Amino acid sequence: MYEVRIGKVVVVAKPTAAVVLLPPWARNECAAYCLDHLASHHGRLRARRCVATSRSEEQLDAPTITGPGGRPLPITKRKKKREAARSDERRISKAAKLTLRCLMASLVLTFVANAAVIFAHALTDRRISVPGHLAWWCGDERIVYIAGSIFLYLYVLITLFDRQDTPNVAHILTWSLGLLGEIAILVSSASGKSDLTRLRIQEAADWDLAEHILAILRLAMLSGALLVCSPIAARARVRDRQARAEEACPAEMDEITPLLTRDPMAEANYHSRDSNRRPRANTATSHASQYNGADEFAPTTKEEDAAFYRPEKLQHKNWYEYCRGYKLFFQYLWPSKSRGLKGVIFVCFLLVMGQRVINVLVPYQLGIVADILRDQAGLGVMPWGELLLLLGYKLLQGSSGILGCLRDILWIPVSQHTYRALTTAAFEHVHSLSLEFHLSKKTGEVLSALNKGASVNSFLEQVTFQVGPMLLDLLLAIFFFYNRFGPIYALIVSVVSFYYLYLTVRMAATRADQRRDMVNADREEEAVKNDSVTSYETVKYFNAESFEFGRYQTAIRKFQAAEAKVTWGITIMNMAQSLVFLMGILTAAMVCGFEVSAGTRTVGDWVALMTYLAQLQGPLTFLGVFYRTVQQAMISGERLLELFKIRPTVVDKAGVQPLHHCDGNIKWDAVKFSYDKRRPALQNVSFECKPGTTTAFVGESGGGKSTIFRLMFRYYNCNSGRIEIDGNDVKDVTIDSVRRFIGVVPQETILFNESLMFNLRYANPSATDDEIFEACRLAAIHDRILSFPDGYETNVGDRGVRLSGGEKQRVAIARTILKNPKIIMLDEATSALDGETEQRIQAKLISGNLGQGRTLLIIAHRLSTITHADQIVVLHQGTVVEKGTHLELLAKRGRYASMWEKHCRAELAAEEARAATTKAQRLLRRAKLLPDARKSRKRSVEPHGYGSSPESPAIGTATPDGMITPHTYHGEPVWKFPNDNGSSISTLRNTPDVNGELLFSQQAIRQRFGKRQ
Template sequence: MESASDNGGSEQSSSSAQSVLQTAQVLYPVVLLLTFIISAGIHTIVTSKTEEELATPTVTGPGGKPLPITKRRRRHQASQIDDDANTRGFAWSVFLYLTAAIIVSFVANGAAAAVHAMKSSRDAGFTHVWWCGEQRIVYIVGSAFLYLYVLITLLEWRESPTLVHGIFWVLGLAGETIILLASAVTISDGGYLTYLADSNSDSDLEFWDILDLGIAGIRVCILIILVSLYGAIARKRLEERRFLDEEAQRSDSDEGSPLLGANSDDEGRVNGHARRNIQYGSTTRDPRRDSNIRPNEQGTPQQDNEAAFYRSDKIPHKTWFEYCRGYSVFFPYLWPSRSSRLKGVVVLCFVIVILQRVVNILVPAQLGVVTDIFEKRNIDKVWFELGLLILYKLLQGPSGLLGSIRSILWVPVSQHTYRALTTAAFEHVHSLSLDFHLGKRTGEVLSALNKGASINQFLEQVTFQVVPMLVDLLVAIVYFYIRFGSLYALFVSIITFYYLYLTIRMGATRADQRREMVNADREEEAVKNDSIMSYETVKYFNAERREFDRYGNAIKKFQDAEAKVTYGINHMNMCQSVVFMCGLLVALLTCGYQVSRGDRTVGDFVLLVTYLNQLQGPLNFFGTFYRTVQSAMISGERLLELFKIQPTVVDKPGVEALKECNGHIKWNEVGFSYDKRRTALQNLSFECKPGTTTAFVGESGGGKSTVFRLMFRYYNCREGSIEIDGHDVKDVTIDSVRGFIGVVPQDTILFNESLMYNLKYANPSATDEEVFDACRAAAIHDRIMSFPDGYSTKVGERGLRLSGGEKQRVAIARTILKKPKIIMLDEATSALDGETEQKIQSKLISGKFGEDRTLMIIAHRLSTITHADQIIVLHAGTMVEKGTHQELLALNGRYTAMWEKHCRAERAAEHARDATRKAKKLLSQANLGNDGYNSMLSSAILPTAPHSPVTTADEARDTDSVSSHTSDSTSSGSESTLQDDAPENGEGGPNKPAESARPPLYSYPSESSAGRSTDASISP
């Protein structure tokens, strides 16, 4: 009895141990894989958060969310590199070899099982088939492939081995220990690790079991060494990094900055490249200063605003979490939070996606049922099952009924997200300050603005294709485990895992090739656009062949890069097919063998084939998607960079609008600099009373345009204050200040619309009669009416169909329509003749349009500002003289020297015009026309050279320089085109003698000595 009881207890103990062993063998690779994936994801998130804490981003994006930082190399990173080099020395090699030894041990287990099977089958005369058990096959094959991937990560991951590997080895040691102990208990109780199809035992079984047990023991020893070695290295790393962190805290190094921040060195270089010398520089944001004080108020120079729009040769290394965190800035625009209807549509679309996943399982399962019915020839049930199969097929796929309904429902959601994202980007660009627009590359900004559609499409693909694809793969593994067993689940897992890994790995290695192709494509477009835009320049220099060659070289460079990408794609497709077909072959051979033995039905085989083929579609899509995701990431990065740029001049919190304005301007010791190394304005103080005219003169770069830009609040002054009617402009809103100021810039830009549209742009509610009155005041109404389409005339891109003088007069009329209290003219009449300029200014000053308006003028022709109430002379950013015209002449200073030079230039210009008229008259009398030159007639008519008027050396030099300019401006053609103004009347009359009397030095030049229109043609 006791013996029987002992035998029963032994059998129960052996059965329990064997049950634990089989369960552990199945769960071992599954638990290790899930642990590795989860720990890797958590490690990525924790590492990213640590870096974010070291360098908290101060730039916010849409929705007020902090934007991700750009990691910049730390000053102590060299020590980390040395640490990595040491780690990847002897110890790193030990990790590699030990992990490879574990893989070899599993291969040895598999080889032992194969040899055992062949030997047992041969000894039994091939009448009995030995089978080691499905659980053991899953354990050996799954663990071998899993440790193979771990070995690959040791080779590829930076700073490997990481904590993820340490956790994996510890858990692997625990699992191997459990399997070893369960195996030992099974053998000691008389059980066997192997399984024989018949009940006959074999004396060799003990040898095979002991062999497997010995290999398992070796594997446990290797894992103990791995865990111990990693623990020692991890402790050393922790101590070194703690020391380096303490070093970093003592230094003033900045661990990170926004992507647009520039790391400049002492030689004026930004990000390793020479700094662009932009006159109106930009200012950087300093997070250490008060949040209410903007960078420009502190005068901090901004390094380079276009740094975000470079075309890098390599894609920056980022983890998946960093990408998700970066793209999260777009989510507030993509989610229809304000529309309950659209939110309901989104929920319904997700329900449809879930139903599609269910249908994907039902189709192959139903096909297997129909196959079994046909095999059994049960015709009565086949019609109903066939109907279900047809219904499921009708619902399946993106083009099926469910997919089509989902696509139709998603249209308004997609339109909402596109509209929200693109309008937000467009509004953001308009909200940026002038410093960005002066330094930007228009093509790059427009390219970034156009990425809203690609981001919308990319996120839609992720939501409705990538995530469902991953769900399908996970469901397939679970379904195969339930329907076919753990062995088939292992096959699907290996196929899926290594297919995805191969796609990602090969796609990543070819990322630089794709970036090279994208850059070459942009370069080709740039060359083409540049050549077409410079059409006239190409013709001037007969450079067509040079342009053809340049464009051809750009195309060749693009095609070379494209060929590399195409070769890489085809290579990846072949590798993907090999991986999938190998897995499919093994699964089909196994299932076919089981069908031949009667263990499975033909329907099971059809189900297996159908489901695996169905999985090939999502896997192939992932390969295609991953190739396109790189371009989408580039697009998203560029738009994200655009969102990162913040305006440098913004309203203070809680400021009120300037409700009324009388035009009283006061500057109090204003100081400003675009770059802290060079001062633009210094201690500038002046006052402009309402209704007065203030003119600013001085050499180029003296600070005149800077005064206007500070006045219009393109920038904030660094020192002092600017007041309008007693209000500091910083204490009122920017829009309210600009609403009372009208600006006529030197370079007028018009929209490619009609003249009426451009004129009413300043005041859309203005009537046509008000537009006509403003154009009459700007001396442009008659000219517009002479055009075939009048005010409906299209002005062309940037107004290029109009001449310079016409554009300036349109700009003046547009400013008049705005009805501002302060008018600023920045060389606004430089392309007009003196008479027209005086007429316009007289109407702006004393006419009905100039009543109670404060006028600020920048002019180089001093004769046009002698009427000003005060003239401010600027030199190197400081005010050197101030007063009326007569007061400044009495000072006999810088303004006097400028006036004398101006008078000499006017006299020289008049002499040049007189000489031109005489020459034309004499050439006409000499019969120099279309019939050619007649020497017999001309010799009797052409006089000898007249005596030149006596001039000083300085006057002669001024005469030469101005004469050449005047001859160019007066030799324009007289074709009646949109680019030519009408000829001035009264151009004829008696010629003034060459020896005309010199006007008084300080007198105002007469109308006859005023410069003629530079945009009017002169008839002979």
Template sequence: MASVNPLEKLRFKFRTKRDGTHDAVAASVPQPTTTGSTAGRLSPHPAVLKASPALQETSDSLYSTQSLPERLWNRAYDALKEEDPQLVDTYERLLSHQLEGDPTSTDLSSQKNSIEQGSSEKRRYQMTQLVVAGLEKTGREANIKRDVEKGMQVVSSAKALMDTAVKAYPEASLAWAGVCIIIEMLANPVKQTSANREGIAYVISRMEWYWRLSSLLLDENKAKGNHGGLRDELEKHVIALYKTLLAYQMKSVYSYYRSRHVVFWRDVITLDDWSGTLETVYHAEKTVQEDSAAYNTESIKGHLENLAEAAKSQQETLLPGIHQAFRDHTAAQREMLQEKETMECLKHLRATDPRDDKKRIERIKGGFLTDASNWILHHPDFRHWRDDAQSQLLWIKGDPGKGKTMLLIGIIKELELTSALADNLTAKPAVLSYFFCQRSDSRLNNATAVLRGLIYLLVVQQPLLMSHLWKKYDHAGEGLFKDVNAFVALSEVFATMLRDPSITKAYIIVDALDECETDQKQLLDLIAENASASPRVKWIVSSRNRRDIERQLKLEDSGMKICLEMTHNAAAFYRPGKPHFKSWFEYSRGYFILSSYLWPEGEPWLQLLVLLSFLLIVGQRIVNILMPIQIGIIANTLLLSDRMPWEMLAWLMTFKFLHGGAGLLASTRSLLWIPVAQYSYRSLATAAFEHAHSLGLEFYLSKRTGEVLSTLNKASSVNQYLEQITFQVLPMIFDIIIAIIYFCSYYNAIYGAIIAIFAWSYLYFQIYLSRTRDDERHDMNEADQEEEAVKNDSITSYETVKYFNAEQYEFRRYKNSLQNFQDIQLKCFHGASTISICRTLAMISGFLIVTTLGAYEVSYGLRDVGSFVTLVAYFQQLQSPLDIFGTLCRPIGLAMMFAERFLELFKVQPAVVDSPNAKKLDRCEGRIRWSGVKFSYDWRKPTLQDLSFECVPGTTTAFVGESGGGKSTVFRLLYRYFNFNGSVEIDGHDVRELTIDSVRRHMGVVPQHTILFNETLMYNLRYANQNATDEEIFAACRLANIHDRIMTFPEGYRTEVGERGLRLSGGERQRVAIARMLLKNPKIMMLDEAMSSLDSSTEQEIQKGLRSVGKGRTMLIIAHRLSTVTHADQILVLHGGRIVEKGTHAELLALNGRYALMWEKQCTANEVVEERLPTPTSAG
């Protein structure tokens, strides 16, 4: 085994210490030996297990004289052991197993922990022996493999990298004891996942950076300036980084160790067995670098940059063999998947691929719309299901057409993006399996098909799970999936897979359970049983809102449920993407959610008008039949009689007076409908306005103001659309049906068929050919919205436009948006004209055929002249509503386009709502307690992390820190703008158990950016308290130091402040906001940079007033200017969403940490400004 000699000769050279002990002792450690049948077994050396007395005597002194890096590594190790004792104990038992156990076994249950806990020297020898043995074993296994040369090349690359890390820094030997196994990970392409190997390689290549970091940044002899407090904080972050690295390695070693022997002998790992990412390591590194930037010298920065470059170079030069191993690993995956037996089994298993079903559904639905599902990611029930380990099953229920399927597709996409969610020990990725039931497809409408689809996706992601399937497939073959017991057998396979140790977390999603027609009950029982059996598996299912499904899923009394019923409070606003074609019926069906606003409930007079209007429509239909019949009768009378038919003419005049769009019946109906139309418009517009105000802040943060205002303005379009459908389209359809029946009965079936074909052709050209215009109509809608948004944004940003002389740019921008709208509009009109020509041709053809046939029958005596006249008159009359329909198609299309977005607004559900049992907060003292609050705007990036503090009534709490630290978010959460994890209490009540309105009534806020209504100052001030007297308003303004300023205005308190208050200066707006907050008389006052625009003297006057008013109240202040919060009872320093310091101004200065550094910088900046100001000179 000559090729292994270089590895067997490896020795670790310890860094020389003060007494030189390390080199001497290290040299005395003999090589571990292997012989014969024990070739795979490591014989522990006595020096490892029984240390000499001399060594024991010196160990304590050596331990007490550790260098700074040694101390930090040991503290990190101890901290991790305290935080996660199970992980560390498992890791140490694993290493003990390598020292003295049977390497062919993976059972650690009986293994004792023999890693030395007391002596660092003893422990170091154990680690040295492990490393040498690991290299030997790697070499042997590489020879057993088919490609010995390639295996040794990889081992050599890995050894060089590992040698650099370990021999130079033996003080961290326990921290990196797992290198014996890590080298195996790096060397064997089939054994370990690429993601894990790359992560380990990254960490090892940066070992010198990590090691030197503590010496360069924290050594007292090298730290510059008096920043002891800040250095202590930085030291905590360095320890946190080391702890993160330790956890990363331990999890990697454990994960690999569990499956290494199966992997080695069978080569069956095909996908990542562990795909833990380096995000936590990167984050810890970034935190240390950001903190150290506060006082790093250029020398230290240079050293760290050089070390980082060296690490990068090391990765690039020493890892080519490892990267080749990754490629070999991928090839091995493909090879395994192509094995004949495996492919045959997968072929029989796969009835359908749910991934293809998902793509098909997206295509049919017109494409996935991201915004349509984003709301659910912030829904409290979804968050609770995702974050709570005890919540296993979430049921999304709703009637067809409510968007359940597309909502689940959005959740699937989100889970796919964030699939590397790790558990506490193995850090394995979550597997995701899903299935879409469909009643109309036999492959998708039975419980066995559901299981086949779910199992298929599980096996594709975790090929090791194939072993569970093989146990059944070996005996049953293809019959496993098709015989009468298929569901029972596959249920056992599925349950066994979910219990497999390789799955630490799984997400199972099943859509449309109610469309599973065969074995539905058994499937529901299976879901309920598995959801309650394993905390590692989380389920989401959807169906109609059916009590039997709820009962079988055991969700009657408890459980997570999200209802998508479309009430005035319901679900999911989005900006529509390219839609698939919808018929008018489908569009009209969407308007049913507005029926409660359109029907004048509780208004008997209006209901009577509606009834009379519909009776008049029926009367119009009767007149439409009698009118042509009467004309025919008069024609026959004139031919057969020589007297004047006065009575018949009188009836004809009467019918004419009642007939048509300008007739008495139609005019009366229009007159009666006016109050009804006003009611429905008023109801819709008011409901939309109220609904818009009920939506959460996150809705408005994600939408442009012009877009929302444009949507609110479309209530009239809804009315217009519904009126045209009700009084034009539906009567026209009835007229056609009546005409066909009349012609079939009075003439014959040929005439009825001609009329039917003519009407069908006309409507075909009008409606179905309009499909070609759907995209154009949608684009026109988008262009119209864009044009309005550009116009609105430009006008509301008037000052910004002027500041940057951007008038010409804005003119061009608006002109381009308008031109784009008109270009698309022109295409729509061209299409409409083409359809109009086709309609005319159909009409002329029908008229020609009918009149020719009628004239033929009259000429041969088959019919009288009167019937011909009736025929022509009726046809012309039938042509009239069709013509009107053609004329109305364009306005109906426009109204439909505008109303579409208005409808979407009613599908938005407020993210923050009162809980069902919420109580009112009638009295408030102002005691606030935050406990472990976590929040993120994007849940992949935390904004606040474990925030805990308390505010006592009568005290002032200040929040300081750099921008983006989460200060304003604290106010937003307290004001219930967003949901969060953790607890926020007011007077001992969780705010989520209180009504939102009652909580906000006790709070007063001065926002960072004050917005005023375009009204008078008095209107804006009284807005806070409608019952406030003028004297109370004047008093509040005096406290805010704005009264005297207002009295200098020509109109005083009647002065118009302009759009958003822009006629006032920034300081004036802030003082008006403070006065307005004082008028509300709240127990909790929140000031967000409330005095940033004020001069020092005004600020002092206002602070004096606020302190007097604030007695007995709780005051919260956000400030960048620290001089404004020196009086605060407690100051919380936020950094990265955490409270890093807390205390009074004096206490924080004494702490000499982050706050002290911020204070020092601001004081220095003020001194520089004062020095640069010109010194006043005395006159003459």
């Protein structure tokens, strides 16, 4: 046995067999080379990954993605740089392209000369007469061949000027088929089996000779075009083959992941971690990162905007891509579970087909009526039957006819179903996404993408009942004209329809950038208007009305300038469209009029022809307008699909069970977590919270306190370590069950723009009014709510702006009480409350029924509010540096003691400031500059939650339960803290111990910390 390595291709060969192990990126050429090489030395081959079974690179870049409901979603295709480079290599030289243009122009001129020969022959030879074809002695087929070829090769010539990627496969195929057709026509004519002019006179041979010469010239031109393209195509194939071989067999070996693996996810992810390449965004993650919500191998490059964001530049796509995008919505919109709606759709389809038939019958019947009226002119006979039949057809015709109205009525439940299915799926999907998405999202773009459900629904109806039927109308028109009037009229309709649509597509594409500028200017105008109106108070504060008026007028002028360019472009396009259609109607009217004058057509035929052509103007005009909107509609749909492709980073593992019971025991064991692998957020965090205890987290901002709460609530999963609730790893139970046992009071409370009762009952929809009132009493908000004019039915405004910060926090506390969780997390939950209210709520949380039997986790910056905690965890840069009770941490004289000293200094400065303010006010009152305050009025509660009284200007005292209350000792204000061992704080000069409590006077604090200057 021996092993051969060809680049990254590992070949293990035996004397009688060989196993070829190819990585997923291996190209066909490399695989074929290995197999051929081994086949020449061994009799049997077994391919572990061969060309037939290998997946395309596109599939490897982005594995199967599912959307809401598990429905498969398409792969996001991204242009690769090498494809752009190859496209540049395929571009031919200017000389070659000029040669092709000259050849195509000459080819068009040969057909024009062919038509001139026929016309000259008709003018010079008066003996021409073909029975049944008086008007077209050369035959309809000959006219269609020459006229159709002129317009066909004229379009090919236009594409050589209009497109940069020409010539392409379509050009080569057209020239090849054209060459074969010209050869067949020339051979048939030369052999005498086909008479070009369909004449039976000898003199026609001279005119045939001229046409033979023109045919030979066409053969030479088509052959020359193929010869010019052949070496270009050959060089392109060689370059492509070399490029693929270089990519398939690189010179250096860079093994990062094992080649042999049984994990399909790892197999699909094989090439996504090449250190020399940028990681692909759509590559499937491993199982670990899929459930952790934080990928250690995430790219470190600058993040691009999400795919569902509004594109700054409109994308140029072909019709196939549009149809493919339309097909993808079918799985969300088709009422697969409703037989009734399926039946309605079938009936609507029959009505649409009936409308198409009526569109054909109306002009046909009108022609019959015209012929009858002409034949019976002056006889006094009215064709009542034919007229009534025409009237019946007209009543059924059109979107406002009976069939159209009936279809609209029947389609209402289907339309509502499609809109409901798509919008609710998008809404539910956004709510299922993880916190990582919601923290980094652009809210406006997300809402805009969600609103695209209505756009997709209307687009579906347009395609189903307008675009599809109108395209069918065009096909039926061509078929009808061919059978009713002949191939010449079918050619006229085909040419007019094609060039009308081509002109619309090309001119609309050239106006795409102008339209983008107009849309962006409109968005900017709306943004300026919205910002100015929402910032009304700021504008008034700085007297900036004139500036805002000018800024808005500038935005309007910018929008109007862009709008004028778009309007000019649309006007020019409409003129061009009308000109093309008018030329088609004029040509058909002249040809049919000539035949009527020659006696081969009737007046009724001419009336039917004009009526049908007039009916075709509607579909053509709509298709022109529709193309201008289809691009934006499909982009809207793609934005919605891209939003569907975003997957939540934290999901339940397969087969996990819910957490049925919770006592509140929390344990963290060596937890590590990082939002970005370059900067860890938590490192080896370990602590344990017993049921019914209080744990406080303190530290500087960015130390990891909020991250602990987020991991606790399963917004993220840790990268390593374990987070347990009652001995269960939170990853091994469902996310929903964990969150049901946890109540969170955030620092910034967001309320719905509804009544207070709605926001309170949101936590527990089954709660009674009495339970809600009791919860509000416990949160000290009940009396305040009753003071509102509307009481509990008071609307709180957008995000709760009509309530103060303290009122919103108390509402949040009341909601948490109604949820009745076993674990309560308070994130600066009382930071906006006044001191008196905070003390009341703290007392209820500590010794009252709010905290009884519950595990409390508290984040606090005011250290005085957590001195009662059973455990204080000090965090610094994501690491637990200290852990213990308040007195234990003070005794350690570490980071917590330093924070406490700073806190004391701040409180001392605040007290001195309050004393100075009181003294100043007293002096002002003595000078009669201020009115006397009522003696019964109590001093207002100070910030930071510390109350005081005139009798005791103390900083405050800490009772054994941790609450701050005024206290004096021998007439001197002091702080009083619980003393467990009598020596917890020996750095401060203390006053005598009284009743087992250690007292600290302001004099001792000033001596320790110094007096504020």
